[in-house]
Amino acid sequence: MQEILDATQAGDWRTLDPKNTLYLDLANGRVVIELAPAFAPAHVANIRALAKSGYWNGLSINRSQDNFVVQWGDPAEDDKDRKPLGRGAKAKLPAEFARKSDGLVFDRLPDADGWAPEVGFVDGFPAARDPAAKTAWMAHCYGTVGAGRDVAADSSNGTELYVVTGQSPRQLDRNITVVGRVVQGIELLSVLPRGTGPLGFYVQPTQRTPIQAIRLAADVPKKERTAIEVLRTGTPAFAELVEARRNRRDDWYKHMAGHIDLCNVPLPTRAPPVAPAQAQKAPSAKGKKARK
Amino acid sequence: MQEILDATQAGDWRTLDPKNTLYLDLANGRVVIELAPAFAPAHVANIRALAKSGYWNGLSINRSQDNFVVQWGDPAEDDKDRKPLGRGAKAKLPAEFARKSDGLVFDRLPDADGWAPEVGFVDGFPAARDPAAKTAWMAHCYGTVGAGRDVAADSSNGTELYVVTGQSPRQLDRNITVVGRVVQGIELLSVLPRGTGPLGFYVQPTQRTPIQAIRLAADVPKKERTAIEVLRTGTPAFAELVEARRNRRDDWYKHMAGHIDLCNVPLPTRAPPVAPAQAQKAPSAKGKKARK
Incomplete structure (x- = not known):
């Protein structure tokens, strides 16, 4: 991730x-x-x-x-x-x-869900x-x-x-x-x-x-x-993140799920990156790592 | 419930x-x-x-x-x-x-799940x-x-x-x-x-x-x-409980889900009921209410 x-x-x-x-x-x-x-x-x-x-x-x-x-x-x-x-x-x-x-941009998850015909994200909010x-x-x-x-x-x-x-x-x-x-x-x-x-x-x-x-x-x-x-949920990066979670590629996983539930999808956040000029003044400042 | x-x-x-x-x-x-x-x-x-x-x-x-x-x-x-x-x-x-x-009694949930072909309970454990x-x-x-x-x-x-x-x-x-x-x-x-x-x-x-x-x-x-x-998950009472959770009949609910996920099913527990003879000695003792 x-x-x-x-x-x-x-x-x-x-x-x-x-x-x-x-x-x-x-x-x-x-x-x-x-x-x-x-x-x-x-x-x-x-x-x-x-x-x-x-x-x-x-x-x-x-x-x-x-x-x-x-x-x-x-x-x-x-x-x-x-x-x-x-x-x-x-x-x-x-x-x-x-x-x-009507009028909502709905970024649909590829997977099925028993609670709604379609699930996905609207402006970063889990939705159906x-x-x-x-x-x-x-x-x-x-x-x-x-x-x-x-x-x-x-x-x-x-x-x-x-x-x-x-x-x-x-x-x-x-x-x-x-x-x-x-x-x-x-x-x-x-x-x-x-x-x-x-x-x-x-x-x-x-x-x-x-x-x-x-x-x-x-x-x-x-x-x-x-x-x-917050990471925009309509971006290729977010879609890539979802896919990386649907099928975990790291060595720890022995069985790929091939699925993710809406509420298991992480919604990354970060502190805004420090601008270059400021970064020179404070070289230790870093974007906070997103959780999980 | x-x-x-x-x-x-x-x-x-x-x-x-x-x-x-x-x-x-x-x-x-x-x-x-x-x-x-x-x-x-x-x-x-x-x-x-x-x-x-x-x-x-x-x-x-x-x-x-x-x-x-x-x-x-x-x-x-x-x-x-x-x-x-x-x-x-x-x-x-x-x-x-x-x-x-083979050899497991599997009490299957009626609903679909994206993680496994079938989900349900074995001896009170959520299983697939x-x-x-x-x-x-x-x-x-x-x-x-x-x-x-x-x-x-x-x-x-x-x-x-x-x-x-x-x-x-x-x-x-x-x-x-x-x-x-x-x-x-x-x-x-x-x-x-x-x-x-x-x-x-x-x-x-x-x-x-x-x-x-x-x-x-x-x-x-x-x-x-x-x-x-613990309530046996193979009983009619448990099946009734699952159905009551799939479609909530109380006045608060305006929309029935018609579905439940495996991990939303409550698994009731209680303190063993007090036997009648003991109950007379301790009339205030009551079976503990199951949570949620």
Whole structure:
């Protein structure tokens, strides 16, 4: 994999758009989330407004269910005790479970999947498509971020967010609004102690992890932003990477799978390469290696 | 799901066989692993011998790679520094990646899978089968335990064990010897801080988690054993459970998946029900609810 990444060109990578990048800051680090307005425009607009108003600042991570999800938001159970939404944020939104597939560039995986007629990537997000119904939706993989809801389909407004930290719960696809995915820092969430209450909610308030702030990168001073590039999923380099994972060529593997599941495909990220002038000043700076 | 479990009969459950049950005891609790001698007889025999000799006692958990595996064994890098194997344990074993499917009761899942011609369960273990080659093997799902190896296929001997703590890495199927699965306590492993060295190994020895003991349940006094029952995967109750997960009937779900992946199927466990006479003495004792 590293060989393929080393051979990429600058144009194979894109920088995260600050308008679509959310920072979840905890005492021990930052989780970087890329938002997907192409799939959930109303939810993403609301999340931007909630972040701008500081809605989540001082709230907490309230749930960690093993092999499933970590969830944050307002821990208050009664509506009357809940933190008021900030200026510009809506209490009610439409469900955004799927969208028309027209107008989406869909980089299809070669392999079959039992959950959807077609799977692949849209702008770096794991996604699925139904050519007959002409719909597309984001898939629940490790790192996928969605908006928690109650029984009513339109009962999410983006205040309660969860991230998948276990085996891909694809049964949630088309059942809940997916708003993006974690691009960096998921290990700050995936190691949180599992809650012992129903659904993995913490029983004691002291077990919750405080949220220092959730902000849109565009609202954060430039020098405090996290510089990340992600490999474009429409590039030959990405296709080559997928094929290298479908059939592993290194000596360790004795049996080639000839297959990969959507949620097993790595989505490489890196720190932007240092420009030559700067590189001379700081010769030890290197692009961070993509994980796995 | 709970309704289906509540309707089960005593015969739908089986007690773990103490000869095939391994206890990994940490300072904060116990991980219970069921071994699979039907698939890896040589490795399981060696693991029993290693446990009997106290091989792992005082060794440590040395690796936690996010969305992949946690691994334990001897952290020494040089062979000369490694703990000697105990009496009866072999240094070299054959690879046990797959076996003949003859003689196995294979409870097949109704759904397709891109990794194998057929998937299902053998005695409660997620497994796969190739009818043409007449072979079967255990699948890498969340909780699957395997024997780490180097490049040579026959370089594992069961001293280095790993457990899957992320998205099912099915590309490992037929490439490494699977020895069993975690039945209880995986949350003690899945929350371990991720190692920052290559492959998630801990950089500092102090970051490793000490292993108090790994013992075969049969070698542990009865009163110190953990009583667990697992739902038999060949029962109508299990088939009903699978179907209830393929098509979720509760009000929350708006779209039925009509599908389930092998590694999404829950494998229910419970504490053995309290016998009526004892129940009268301890009316508050209840069968532990199966997770998820």
